[in-house]
Amino acid sequence: MNATATPPTMVHVPEAELADTVRRALTRMGLSDPHVRAIAQVIVAGQRDACQSHGVYRLISCFDAVRAGKVQLAVEPLVTTSGGPIVQVDAKFGFSPLAFERGLPALVDAARHHGLGALVIRHCFHFSALWPEIEAITAQGLAALALTPSHAWVAPAGGTRPLLGTNPIAFGWPRPGPYPYVFDFATSAIARGDLELHRRAGQPLPEGCGVDADGQPSTDPVAVARGAMRAFGGHKGSALATMVELMAGALIGDWTSRESLAFDDGAGVAPCHGELILAFDPLVLGGGDAAVQTARAEALLEGIAGQARLPSQRRFAARERSHAEGIAVPATMYEDILQLAG
Numbered sequence: 001m002n003a004t005a006t007p008p009t010m011v012h013v014p015e016a017e018l019a020d021t022v023r024r025a026l027t028r029m030g031l032s033d034p035h036v037r038a039i040a041q042v043i044v045a046g047q048r049d050a051c052q053s054h055g056v057y058r059l060i061s062c063f064d065a066v067r068a069g070k071v072q073l074a075v076e077p078l079v080t081t082s083g084g085p086i087v088q089v090d091a092k093f094g095f096s097p098l099a100f101e102r103g104l105p106a107l108v109d110a111a112r113h114h115g116l117g118a119l120v121i122r123h124c125f126h127f128s129a130l131w132p133e134i135e136a137i138t139a140q141g142l143a144a145l146a147l148t149p150s151h152a153w154v155a156p157a158g159g160t161r162p163l164l165g166t167n168p169i170a171f172g173w174p175r176p177g178p179y180p181y182v183f184d185f186a187t188s189a190i191a192r193g194d195l196e197l198h199r200r201a202g203q204p205l206p207e208g209c210g211v212d213a214d215g216q217p218s219t220d221p222v223a224v225a226r227g228a229m230r231a232f233g234g235h236k237g238s239a240l241a242t243m244v245e246l247m248a249g250a251l252i253g254d255w256t257s258r259e260s261l262a263f264d265d266g267a268g269v270a271p272c273h274g275e276l277i278l279a280f281d282p283l284v285l286g287g288g289d290a291a292v293q294t295a296r297a298e299a300l301l302e303g304i305a306g307q308a309r310l311p312s313q314r315r316f317a318a319r320e321r322s323h324a325e326g327i328a329v330p331a332t333m334y335e336d337i338l339q340l341a342g
């Protein structure tokens, strides 16, 4: 759910100008150049693709995290490989985009060599969408799956007390042509970023997104933030969110959403935990007949596209509009961003 109920007034900003503004804002926060570049790329890509909850709005999350003094501004992530399929990156309590960028080449090598590779990122502040990572992997001809916890904002299905994160799951499959098959969604009924945008705009949430502190259904974003969000799809989304806690938390030796929120200790900043990103080489796993594999996959995806829209189709259309017309940014948000950029 990316749209708020009433569309805000938009300004159109050329991509290079927006990127420059975002970089200036991040530099003013004291982040090192490699972090500035990596974060700006993800934030500008989010806005370019009309992902309002994970575009330039995330500059405000970065500012809050920096101001709270929790995030390391200039750390260089440490990449460790052993020649096997597992690549480990210690983000050292910096933001996640640079950690991903540093681990990506070794992940691609591991997937090509072994058929699959696992990138384990630990100790990162994570504020971004997962599809930029997925698309960086599909661009190499690999399939990809990414999981990460967040903060404990979501009640397990049947309960009313927050325990699980909004825990996104993203998947990508390389396709001929410019765009891969990609989906990327929160396992909560609404992403926290979208809840915050509703709160900022003073708009009610759609029905079914959460409960208030007394466990009663509510559409008030402030009340739900004090109570608990709901998983999407009842017990099914709740189980998927639990899987993310286990696979991208306990399994990789990093924090669950509950531990991330405890570390936050009321600061109200971006979650801090790990991320698990898997890359698969269809050529190695599929026995090497790329043409047959591609034809089989394309028959499926074209069959879907023949009767429904594919995930990411809206996003890719927005990307093309942004290239033609400049990137659409809500006018009030742009003013906030310009202030951060000084």
Ligand code: NDP
Residues within 6 Å of the ligand: 001, 002, 051, 053, 054, 126, 127, 128, 129, 130, 131, 148, 149, 150, 166, 167, 168, 169, 170, 182, 183, 184, 185, 186, 187, 190, 191, 192, 193, 194, 271, 309, 310, 311, 312, 313, 314, 315, 316
């Ligand atoms: P949405 O519900 O907006 O979209 C989820 C996916 O479904 C997208 O790939 C979307 O494609 C696709 N989709 C939407 N509508 C349809 C449709 N009618 N038919 C087919 N496909 C459709 O995403 P969320 O609000 O759940 O998540 C938004 C972002 O928030 C994600 O990028 C996620 O990574 C991020 N997030 C990050 C977290 C973190 O901890 N870092 C935590 C939670 C969320 P399209 O984009 O083209 O609409």
Ligand code: PYC
Residues within 6 Å of the ligand: 053, 126, 127, 128, 150, 151, 166, 167, 186, 191, 192, 193, 194, 271
């Ligand atoms: O939208 O749920 C969310 C989120 C959490 C961390 C980054 N985005």
